[in-house]
Amino acid sequence: MIAAALAQLRLAASLVYGRPIPAWALDRLVVAARDTVHEFGQIAPDGGQSLSGPSLDKGTRREMQLRRFRHQAKRAATGTAFYATWFSDRALDPATLTFDDIARLPLTKKGALRDNPDAFVHRDARPIHRSTTTGTTGRPTQVSFSARELHAITRFSALGNLIGDQIRPEDIVLNAMSSRASLGNLSLAGACAQIGALLQPVGLIDPRQTLALIVQPVRMPGRVPKVSVLSTYASYLGVLVELGLAAGYRPGDFALRWISVGGEVVTDGLVRRARRLFGEGVRIDTGYAMTETYPFAGMPCEQGHLHFEPSHGLVEVLDSETGTACQPGRAGTLVVTPFSPFRETTLLLRYDTQDVVRAVAEPLNCRHRHLPATGNLLGKLNLSVRHGHGWTYPADVIGALEEVEAVPLPGRCGFWAEPGGVALEVVVRKDTPETRLMVEQALERHGVPLVGLRLVTDPDELRQPFPLRCDLHELGFRQSEPTLGEVGR
Amino acid sequence: MVANGAVWLLAAAAVMSAWLYFRIWTLTRPPLGTVNLGDVSLTLACIVMLPFLYIWLPGWLVGTLLAITTLSVLWFVVEPVTSAPLARWSVAGGLVAADLLLIRLDGSTSTLFLLVNDAVMLTIAVGVSNLWAQGGLRARDMAILAGAIALYDLVATGFLPITTAMIERLSGMPFLPMAVWPTGSGHWTGIGLGDLLMAAVGPLVMRKAFGRTAGLVAMAIALGAIAGVLVVARWDALPETFPTMIVLGPIMVVHYILWSRRSGAERTYARYLAEEPRAHPSLGGVGWGNGPRVLANRAHKRPAA
Numbered sequence: 001m002i003a004a005a006l007a008q009l010r011l012a013a014s015l016v017y018g019r020p021i022p023a024w025a026l027d028r029l030v031v032a033a034r035d036t037v038h039e040f041g042q043i044a045p046d047g048g049q050s051l052s053g054p055s056l057d058k059g060t061r062r063e064m065q066l067r068r069f070r071h072q073a074k075r076a077a078t079g080t081a082f083y084a085t086w087f088s089d090r091a092l093d094p095a096t097l098t099f100d101d102i103a104r105l106p107l108t109k110k111g112a113l114r115d116n117p118d119a120f121v122h123r124d125a126r127p128i129h130r131s132t133t134t135g136t137t138g139r140p141t142q143v144s145f146s147a148r149e150l151h152a153i154t155r156f157s158a159l160g161n162l163i164g165d166q167i168r169p170e171d172i173v174l175n176a177m178s179s180r181a182s183l184g185n186l187s188l189a190g191a192c193a194q195i196g197a198l199l200q201p202v203g204l205i206d207p208r209q210t211l212a213l214i215v216q217p218v219r220m221p222g223r224v225p226k227v228s229v230l231s232t233y234a235s236y237l238g239v240l241v242e243l244g245l246a247a248g249y250r251p252g253d254f255a256l257r258w259i260s261v262g263g264e265v266v267t268d269g270l271v272r273r274a275r276r277l278f279g280e281g282v283r284i285d286t287g288y289a290m291t292e293t294y295p296f297a298g299m300p301c302e303q304g305h306l307h308f309e310p311s312h313g314l315v316e317v318l319d320s321e322t323g324t325a326c327q328p329g330r331a332g333t334l335v336v337t338p339f340s341p342f343r344e345t346t347l348l349l350r351y352d353t354q355d356v357v358r359a360v361a362e363p364l365n366c367r368h369r370h371l372p373a374t375g376n377l378l379g380k381l382n383l384s385v386r387h388g389h390g391w392t393y394p395a396d397v398i399g400a401l402e403e404v405e406a407v408p409l410p411g412r413c414g415f416w417a418e419p420g421g422v423a424l425e426v427v428v429r430k431d432t433p434e435t436r437l438m439v440e441q442a443l444e445r446h447g448v449p450l451v452g453l454r455l456v457t458d459p460d461e462l463r464q465p466f467p468l469r470c471d472l473h474e475l476g477f478r479q480s481e482p483t484l485g486e487v488g489r
Numbered sequence: 490m491v492a493n494g495a496v497w498l499l500a501a502a503a504v505m506s507a508w509l510y511f512r513i514w515t516l517t518r519p520p521l522g523t524v525n526l527g528d529v530s531l532t533l534a535c536i537v538m539l540p541f542l543y544i545w546l547p548g549w550l551v552g553t554l555l556a557i558t559t560l561s562v563l564w565f566v567v568e569p570v571t572s573a574p575l576a577r578w579s580v581a582g583g584l585v586a587a588d589l590l591l592i593r594l595d596g597s598t599s600t601l602f603l604l605v606n607d608a609v610m611l612t613i614a615v616g617v618s619n620l621w622a623q624g625g626l627r628a629r630d631m632a633i634l635a636g637a638i639a640l641y642d643l644v645a646t647g648f649l650p651i652t653t654a655m656i657e658r659l660s661g662m663p664f665l666p667m668a669v670w671p672t673g674s675g676h677w678t679g680i681g682l683g684d685l686l687m688a689a690v691g692p693l694v695m696r697k698a699f700g701r702t703a704g705l706v707a708m709a710i711a712l713g714a715i716a717g718v719l720v721v722a723r724w725d726a727l728p729e730t731f732p733t734m735i736v737l738g739p740i741m742v743v744h745y746i747l748w749s750r751r752s753g754a755e756r757t758y759a760r761y762l763a764e765e766p767r768a769h770p771s772l773g774g775v776g777w778g779n780g781p782r783v784l785a786n787r788a789h790k791r792p793a794a
Contacts, residue, residue: 041759
């Protein structure tokens with residue numbers, strides 16, 4: 001307990017001053033968290049505060065973030081090829097930046113990182129891992145990490161999962177993410193190893209096989225009897241739910257306790273249908289993270305906000321057209337500056353994620369109200385549609401479609417701007433007038449100005465299919481053997 | 490004989506109060522960590538170091554340290570009992586103030602001061618034993634602590650004058666770390682706070698680890714050992730300062746070994762609560778203080794300073 005207290009103090013010092021976090025402190029905290037879960041069953045709700053430091057008022061938070069931004073900007077200006085010219089060309093001194101100066105700094109675009117990833121690597125860093133994004137929105141981007149960063153990522157992941165009661169030592173964790181999502185996979189694998197949970201990394205294989213693995217009994221001492229944690233993408237979860245319900249599975253067939261779903265927009269319809277299959281008691285959490293800014297991440301709250309730790313990075317919501325800060329309620333793209341000590345190798349200042357969220361009005365009254373927040377993820381900007389009435393985002397469309405039972409999961413569709421609004425094509429179970437009416441009403445409820453609707457029953461009939469991560473198939477030499485009828489029933 | 494009986498009753502009150510407190514109130518733990526072997530090692534280091542500090546540090550500094558530590562422990566013990574901050578501070582602050590005031594007005598040998606000081610020490614023993622037991626101290630680690638203290642006491646009191654010198658230094662100060670009873674003519678007999686603490690924590694940890702019976706047996710062992718020492722002391726068969734842990738420590742170790750062999754793995758605190766739920770689970774909710782370590786641990790019979 002004393003050692004844990006010392007480790008917490010050392011971590012707090014690193015968070016306050018932006019200094020490297022010693023490995024011993026994180027290791028000690030993980031051991032303490034594991035011991036606490038073992039002895040007491042769970043960690044008290046205030047456990048998270050021991051990792052994030054004290055709650056700060058807005059003024060103190062701004063002052064701290066400005067100091068941390070300057071520190072990171074100085075490192076970027078003196079240590080990376082990209083930002084050295086960035087600052088010298090503008091005759092800016094990173095050590096004296098103000099918030100107004102920061103707002104005038106240009107954004108770091110995805111293309112710049114994609115075209116020359118090494119120009120963002122600090123010259124004193126020693127990368128040992130270069131992660132590539134899955135490239136769902138274009139050519140993959142490469143981001144390098146040092147051994148210390150990876151160590152910290154896995155330890156923070158373990159701590160987060162233990163404190164949040166997400167992964168327990170007795171759990172069996174099935175990871176159904178693309179094997180190319182190496183950073184997330186490393187993070188989860190490292191967390192499971194630290195926690196002592198059993199990890200089954202299966203990738204995005206034939207969903208029938210994944211379902212078979214989820215219901216397969218496991219007979220190991222000290223383990224739960226079946227897979228208890230599932231980590232996957234929203235669309236792949238949709239595929240599993242659709243297949244499972246069609247095959248007649250019921251909640252009693254599963255032992256899932258927690259589903260971590262991310263990488264895509266997670267809709268209420270998906271969550272509702274997933275609970276129908278896996279049970280009302282299953283906890284389904286989403287969050288926001290991306291390789292480029294990892295481990296900077298957004299935590300959802302009960303009111304649908306995404307909250308960000310101010311000591312981990314600076315988050316801005318900028319109007320995609322004017323580049324200025326969005327007013328509350330307006331949608332803009334997330335612009336993120338990850339701070340040290342969480343980001344020491346690939347330095348990014350004002351990185352334009354192209355992920356769209358709404359700015360939220362403060363003060364907040366949710367459980368994370370002391371943390372900066374945005375609205376929930378609306379989707380990628382380049383997958384959103386600009387039309388005469390404004391913007392329609394993937395969350396609007398997918399959210400509406402997945403509410404409709406006649407639309408199979410995942411909601412497969414295509415949509416584009418047409419004069420007066422949005423034209424849409426969608427895969428439905430049956431093309432009937434009733435289905436059409438339900439789809440139209442759902443879209444209307446979600447504020448989609450529909451000017452044309454085409455229903456199809458075969459995904460291959462979609463002309464402009466919206467990209468879904470469940471289609472990042474990892475194929476075998478031949479189709480998998482088990483059928484749903486044979487598996488676990 | 491009366492004084493020895495009274496001291497035994499004080500010890501019994503501490504042990505039984507700790508037992509009741511354990512079953513009724515919950516001290517809030519730090520969110521991360523359990524009381525483990527590292528903490529036991531630190532406790533032992535403090536036991537070794539503190540006598541030297543008490544002897545060498547200026548009296549005003551020792552008194553101040555004792556007052557601050559005592560106040561914080563008392564506050565944390567009282568906190569789950571009442572939700573009113575005023576009541577918490579009144580009890581904790583009142584006891585500390587009374588201890589300070591009475592030693593100043595009546596001196597360290599007055600009966601009233603000794604009674605108040607006893608109340609303070611009993612409360613500390615109840616609080617710290619619960620901090621350890623509710624903090625997840627394992628029976629194995631407690632047995633290690635008990636065995637190590639017994640060895641230390643044998644050396645520090647049996648062969649070296651450290652303990653006696655420390656008690657002489659502290660006996661004129663407030664927050665004397667002993668529960669004592671006056672024997673007349675400015676003399677008293679008493680038991681050290683460390684002995685009280687180990688006697689109180691044993692039943693709690695053994696109950697958590699192995700069940701109610703193990704806890705009750707531990708309680709009988711603790712009170713029996715103290716009674717034995719006091720009876721023998723009455724016959725003047727022991728030196729003036731005799732550490733009870735020399736007797737109690739080895740018995741606690743043997744008791745742990747027997748239960749460990751009988752029951753196998755220890756229960757965790759979560760399993761203990763699941764199998765023996767409290768009658769009033771809603772009671773509780775406090776902070777955690779760094780309680781004083783064992784300050785002195787011996788049954789003591791000596792003239793007051």
